[in-house]
Amino acid sequence: MARGGLVAALALSIAAAGAPALAADDDPLIDYPTFKGASKSLDRNGAADLILSSGDKVRQKILRLTPGGYRQSGSAWATSKLDVTRSFESEFKLYLHHFRPGADGVAFVVQTAGPRALGGWGGGLGYRGIKPSLAVEFDTYQNSYDPSRNHLAVVLGGNPDYQEQSAEAPIPLFGKPFNARVVYDAEAQLLRVYVKSLSAGSTEQLVLEHQINLAEHVGDSEAWIGFTASTGTGLSKQDVYSWTVQGSGA
Numbered sequence: 001m002a003r004g005g006l007v008a009a010l011a012l013s014i015a016a017a018g019a020p021a022l023a024a025d026d027d028p029l030i031d032y033p034t035f036k037g038a039s040k041s042l043d044r045n046g047a048a049d050l051i052l053s054s055g056d057k058v059r060q061k062i063l064r065l066t067p068g069g070y071r072q073s074g075s076a077w078a079t080s081k082l083d084v085t086r087s088f089e090s091e092f093k094l095y096l097h098h099f100r101p102g103a104d105g106v107a108f109v110v111q112t113a114g115p116r117a118l119g120g121w122g123g124g125l126g127y128r129g130i131k132p133s134l135a136v137e138f139d140t141y142q143n144s145y146d147p148s149r150n151h152l153a154v155v156l157g158g159n160p161d162y163q164e165q166s167a168e169a170p171i172p173l174f175g176k177p178f179n180a181r182v183v184y185d186a187e188a189q190l191l192r193v194y195v196k197s198l199s200a201g202s203t204e205q206l207v208l209e210h211q212i213n214l215a216e217h218v219g220d221s222e223a224w225i226g227f228t229a230s231t232g233t234g235l236s237k238q239d240v241y242s243w244t245v246q247g248s249g250a
Contacts, residue, residue, distance in 0.1 A: 029088075030078050030225075030245035036061040041079050042226075043115040046126070048074030053239070063240040065106060065126065065229035068098045073126040075109075075118045076240075077226035081250035084110060084214045085221045087186045088247030092227075095177040095239045096140055101149060102174040103141035103234025108182055110134045110225050111158075112218045119228060123160055126228030131158040132218040136182055136193055136208075137166075140174040141234055150174070152193060154210045156217065165210050171197045177241065179204075189213045222250030 032038055035050050042063070044050070053062045065074040082088060096102055107125045111117055111133035120128035123143040127135045135155045142149040145161050150173050153166035171178055181194040181204065191212055196204040215221050225245065229238040 028244050029080055029082065029247050029249050030090075030243060032063075032243045034060040034242060035063050035240075038063070043077045043079060044074070045076070045116055045118040046074040047072040048076045048229075053241070060241070063227070063243075065227055065238045065240065066231050066236060068235050068237040069231065070235065071121045071232060073118060073121040073124065073228070073230040074238075075126055075226060075228040077115045077117070077224040078245070079115065081222045082110070082225050082245065083221060083248040083250050084184075084218060084223050085186060086248045087184055088245060089181065089183045090225065090243070090245045090247075091179065091181045092243040093177060093179050093241040094138060094173075095241060096138070096174045096236050097239075098237040099235045100175070101141065101234055102236040103232050104230050104236070105137060105139040105141060105173070106227055106229040106238050106240075107135040107137045107155075108180070108225075109136075109228055110214065110218060110223050112220045112223050115224055117224070119158060119230075121230040122232030124230055125160055126230040127155075127158055128160055129158050130228075133158050134191075134212065134214060134217060135160070135228070136191075137163075138169070138173050138180065140236065141232070152195070152207050154191065154193070154208055156212075165208050167207050169195060169207065170205050171195055171202075174236070184214060186214070 137153040153163040193208040
């Protein structure tokens with residue numbers, strides 16, 4: 001089990017400063033500036049639902065993966081499958097909030113188990129047991145196998161106990177909205193994960209890099225993509241405010 005520390009994450013962020021977005025098709029495969037009208041193009045399972053946001057100056061339709069109860073898990077998958085033999089880029093805005101300390105976090109997941117896939121609650125982050133899969137964790141609770149309660153990780157095979165790569169998040173993952181970007185370069189077989197605070201003047205930072213042949217790992221040329229999340233004895237309302245994917249449909 002390899003873990004990247006804070007120093008490594010900061011070094012990567014410096015190297016990636018101002019890195020351009022990966023080139024992709026002009027028309028996005030998935031385009032949710034809000035989740036208005038997404039009910040027919042997004043399969044939702046468990047605690048996940050589409051709701052109107054509250055407490056915002058402008059209310060909008062969002063994807064809520066867990067509504068803040070105990071031992072919940074939720075998942076949501078785009079009905080449009082992704083060609084994972086080709087490069088893609090996924091960008092999304094997350095807001096994890098409610099009681100402190102929050103738990104357990106959200107994962108961006110690529111999987112071939114199906115559109116009804118839903119994993120375990122607690123440290124399972126809603127994807128435990130979903131395989132074949134690749135998960136990028138935004139984890140807000142420190143289990144025994146986690147480096148901290150504010151970290152990112154790459155996990156394969158639906159087993160969050162074993163993290164291929166992990167790094168301390170350079171921004172708070174709980175309590176404030178933030179942007180994230182996951183980029184897969186199919187030619188280089190390289191996955192990169194970036195985060196960005198929404199504070200004025202903030203810049204995007206590269207947090208994780210992982211070498212992988214994604215199509216080979218998930219065992220198919222096409223896959224479902226989406227999000228999972230969970231709570232345990234700690235609670236969170238775990239929301240996705242927007243989501244776009246530049247890539248090729250299956």
